[in-house]
Amino acid sequence: MTVIIVGGPPSAGKTRVIHKALDTNTFDSPVGVAKLDCVEGGDEKQWQARGVPVRSILAGDLCPDHMLMEQFPALLAWAEELALGTIVIETAGLCGRCAPYLHQALALAVLDATAGIAAPRKFGPLLEDADLVVMTRGDLVSQAEREAFAANVRAINPRARRIWLDGRTGEGSQSMAMALREALVQIRCRTGSEGSPALCGPRTPLPQLYCSYCLGRDQVGIAVL
Amino acid sequence: MSDRIQLTIAAGTGKTGSPEPFDRLVFPAGRTVAIVGPTGSGKTRLLADIERLSPGDSPTRRQVFLDNAPAGLVDADRAVARISQSMQFFLDLTVGEFLELHRDGLGIPAADVDFDNIVAQANLLAGEPFYADTPLAALSGGQARALMISDVLGISKAPVLLVDEIENAGIDRHAALDILGGKDRLVFLATHDPLLALRADVRLVLGGGAIRTVVETTPGERKLADRLASADRRTILMRESLRRGEILA
Ligand SMILES: Nc1nc2c(ncn2[C@@H]2O[C@H](COP(=O)(O)OP(=O)(O)OP(=O)(O)O)[C@@H](O)[C@H]2O)c(=O)[nH]1
Ligand SMILES: [Mg+2]
Numbered sequence: 175m176t177v178i179i180v181g182g183p184p185s186a187g188k189t190r191v192i193h194k195a196l197d198t199n200t201f202d203s204p205v206g207v208a209k210l211d212c213v214e215g216g217d218e219k220q221w222q223a224r225g226v227p228v229r230s231i232l233a234g235d236l237c238p239d240h241m242l243m244e245q246f247p248a249l250l251a252w253a254e255e256l257a258l259g260t261i262v263i264e265t266a267g268l269c270g271r272c273a274p275y276l277h278q279a280l281a282l283a284v285l286d287a288t289a290g291i292a293a294p295r296k297f298g299p300l301l302e303d304a305d306l307v308v309m310t311r312g313d314l315v316s317q318a319e320r321e322a323f324a325a326n327v328r329a330i331n332p333r334a335r336r337i338w339l340d341g342r343t344g345e346g347s348q349s350m351a352m353a354l355r356e357a358l359v360q361i362r363c364r365t366g367s368e369g370s371p372a373l374c375g376p377r378t379p380l381p382q383l384y385c386s387y388c389l390g391r392d393q394v395g396i397a398v399l
Numbered sequence: 400m401s402d403r404i405q406l407t408i409a410a411g412t413g414k415t416g417s418p419e420p421f422d423r424l425v426f427p428a429g430r431t432v433a434i435v436g437p438t439g440s441g442k443t444r445l446l447a448d449i450e451r452l453s454p455g456d457s458p459t460r461r462q463v464f465l466d467n468a469p470a471g472l473v474d475a476d477r478a479v480a481r482i483s484q485s486m487q488f489f490l491d492l493t494v495g496e497f498l499e500l501h502r503d504g505l506g507i508p509a510a511d512v513d514f515d516n517i518v519a520q521a522n523l524l525a526g527e528p529f530y531a532d533t534p535l536a537a538l539s540g541g542q543a544r545a546l547m548i549s550d551v552l553g554i555s556k557a558p559v560l561l562v563d564e565i566e567n568a569g570i571d572r573h574a575a576l577d578i579l580g581g582k583d584r585l586v587f588l589a590t591h592d593p594l595l596a597l598r599a600d601v602r603l604v605l606g607g608g609a610i611r612t613v614v615e616t617t618p619g620e621r622k623l624a625d626r627l628a629s630a631d632r633r634t635i636l637m638r639e640s641l642r643r644g645e646i647l648a
Contacts, residue, residue: 198456291500316483317450318501318547325504338451345447348456 175253176203176260176358179242181274181300182284187310188264189217190341191284195262196224197344198351201358203259208249210238210266210274217264227256238266239274240380246276273299278374280354280361281305283334287315287323294326299378301327304334306357308350312338402467403428404478404558406449406585411461413441413609419461424603424613428558429582433596434589436605442589444608446561449587450481459608468558477505480557482547482565494518494538494546495531502554512554520578521549524570541569548575559585566592571635573628594631597624 182188192207206227209217214232221228229252233241242265253261265274275281283304285294288311294301301307307327312320324336335353339346406426410419426432434442441459448461452473455462465478472478492500495514502512514531522528525545529538538546544565551557560579565572565588576598579586588595596602597620604612616624640647 313447316547317481318483318497318550322500322504325500343458345451345453345457348454 175250175258176201176362177276177279178260178262178282178354178358179275179279180262180264180282180284181304182265183286183289183297183300184266186284186286187308187339187341188284189220190310191282191308191339191350192262192264193220193224194339194341194344194347194350195354196226198347200351200354201260204257205260205262206253206256206258208252208261208263210242210263212238212266227258233266237272237380239272239376242274243376243380270296270298270300272376272380273303273378275299275303275377276374277377278361278364280357281377282354282357283307285309285323285327287311287320291319291322291326294323294330297330301330301334303377304331305361306353307331307334307336308339309336310339310341313340313342313345403583404468404585405466406559407464407466408449408610409462409464411448411455411457411459411609413459413607415607417607417609419609420611421613424610426585426601428585430601431576431580431586431588431599433599433602434587434605435591435596435602436611440605441608442605443563445603445605445610446481446563446587446589449559450479450561452479465559472557477555478557479559479561480551480555481561481563482544482551483563492535493531494529494533494535497535497546498531498550498554501550505555507554514553517549517553518546520553521545524548524574524578526569539569544568545570545575548579552578558583560587562586562588564589564591566590566595573631594624594627597621597627 180188180192195201196205206229207221208229208231209215210231210233212233218228218230229249231241231245242263249261249263281304283297283301285297285301285307287309309324309327315323320338327336335357337346337350337353339350405428408424410421410423412418434445436442444459448457448459449463452463452465453461465473468478498514498517502509518529518531521542522545525542527542529542551560562579565575572595576595588599590596597616600616602614602616603610604614637647
């Protein structure tokens with residue numbers, strides 16, 4: 175099973191990136207899409223319309239990264255049942271404390287260039303721990319701005335390939351498809367043909383403990399339990 | 400001696416999907432190419448295809464190849480520079496900080512770039528002078544465009560330059576064209592201005608998203624361009640007189 179985890183802030187273009195990857199036949203096996211959301215997103219219809227099996231997970235009271243870790247085995251079981259070879263997991267993309275990536279899944283970060291040239295310095299592990307970075311909305315900023323944005327992305331994560339993709343027109347989708355295929359080969363080498371993503375952990379340690387606010391405390395400013 | 404650069408456009412399709420009426424167009428270094436056509440005819444889209452050296456994944460499906468450019472420039476996506484004036488996301492930077500950021504972002508050694516010279520050259524193109532410590536946010540549209548031109552020539556040193564409607568930029572467009580051109584560079588210029596179109600060596604006529612016709616500037620047109628240019632210079636002088644508060648007639 176090949177697993178791709180697509181992380182990125184809300185509305186960065188994650189869904190468009192997945193559509194463009196499908197348009198260019200990037201994956202060599204039947205694909206399913208899973209979407210994690212904090213609030214009801216209503217993305218399923220898009221995937222159903224394309225005939226792509228889809229599964230939605232609502233985080234509810236939990237942090238969506240946490241929810242993904244909990245639900246991952248169930249997602250794998252779902253994919254196996256449908257005989258899928260590839261699952262693309264689109265995350266909710268949130269606070270910047272953690273990142274949703276797993277060691278043996280391809281980690282793809284989607285970043286929006288209109289967030290400003292300094293934004294790459296603020297994404298934390300979402301960018302630091304990614305294998306591949308797709309930068310969107312380059313059409314809305316100037317070339318100098320694109321260059322500065324990409325330079326800041328490289329400064330934070332020099333290891334990841336950087337690709338510009340226009341999520342609306344698909345410009346850049348050929349380069350993205352190439353980079354994705356190469357990155358998938360590397361992930362498969364790392365995982366081994368028998369490797370099961372089910373056995374792997376998160377790249378970025380999630381918080382070690384529940385705090386009393388996680389557990390429902392509703393008063394601010396209390397330093398000691 | 401290395402061969403000079405050459406850019407090739409392999410035909411794509413217009414908005415209705417009909418193919419462009421050529422197989423490929425080849426542009427050697429040293430040429431200035433005008434891109435003309437009404438609004439919506441696909442000028443900006445063509446510039447975007449050239450800018451990315453599109454492999455064919457844009458809506459036009461055109462493919463663009465660049466030969467004989469230094470591999471380092473191509474690999475770093477630095478062979479084609481687009482001159483624009485949008486800098487709305489650079490927020491709080493000064494002119495000097497922007498140039499520094501751009502230089503470092505492209506990984507160019509500090510010794511290869513002369514900021515004073517870049518600012519001085521920009522000031523030759525725009526009206527009121529600005530300095531290295533001027534905030535970007537304080538630049539007018541014309542000053543910003545002048546800075547981008549000078550920045551591209553002084554920092555990225557790309558052999559292929561793309562310029563979109565320079566006539567609306569509020570800068571001296573004759574001076575701009577003079578410094579942008581050159582025997583080792585290839586300039587593409589989307590324009591509505593007949594004078595600029597006739598100053599080019601060749602013009603691409605666009606319609607419906609496609610390149611419809613390719614016209615070499617005729618010797619007669621070159622003479623016409625000279626006449627238009629001198630009329631234009633008179634207009635510019637009048638504008639300056641008006642700005643000084645003079646009465647013209
Ligand atoms: N101009 C422009 N718009 C884009 C680009 N990429 C995406 N968009 C638009 O941005 C909007 C959001 O894109 P999505 O792909 O839905 O974003 P997302 O990250 O999946 O959003 P959530 O899943 O809701 O967090 C859509 O309307 C896209 O058409 C781009 O490169 N340029
Ligand atoms: Mg989405």
